Amino acid sequence: MKMAARRICYLDSNVLISRITPERNSDSIAHYLHQASIQEFTFLTSVLAALEVNRFLHRTNNPAMTPSQFHKHEADALAGTELVRLNTQVLKRASAFPFPHLGSLDSIHLGTAQAIGASHFLTRDRQLLRACDEVGIKTTFS
């Protein structure tokens, strides 16, 4: 049986983190993700995001967090999101962006999204939103 190819929505680390730290913008992100799931998007992110979620949890520096709670937070943030491996194809794309405002990690996220043919990119980050506009990846579902 052949499955129909689905449209891809790339999720930045800050979107994944907003699932485990409900804050100011979390409701609008929840709304976007809901819209995307209605439209049958598949969610993907880089393995780098898994690392960033991990580093974020360490950075919260919460001594009361047990190892099992730590792993649960990681799993909650990444639930339903397929991971994309980091390879030379992604790094080549990341190196090719000419934007001076884009950092190395941002460029890896954007390069990954491009490499897998993402049509949408969800992020809370202004620099990445700007870069998505510049490469023609949509950032909203309206």
Next chain:
Amino acid sequence: MSQLQTKHNRYRYWYHLFMSMNLRLSESLANDLKALSKETGKSQQELAREAIAEYVTNYKLLRFPPEIRHMIIPAEREFGEFYSDNPVTLPPGVTSEEIMRELRQDRI
């Protein structure tokens, strides 16, 4: 407890822990499996389990175009609710945005 009862209880434990199934194979596939088992030193059951696990993982990837399948690691869990039922407590006065900005501070 008799030895027979102990054996029976052990069987029930294993039966409920792992799903059991009968698999009917063609003669040629059965022969190939037997040969592979001999060659690898793994049991036929072990090889069948590995093959099914690999198939199930790969099946999840069929929704993606063939040229990117090798790059993808399937999600371990379904999406479920947007919010975690047990959110992370941040240090007082600190937002997740600030922490993320720090983590990506290699910008101009």
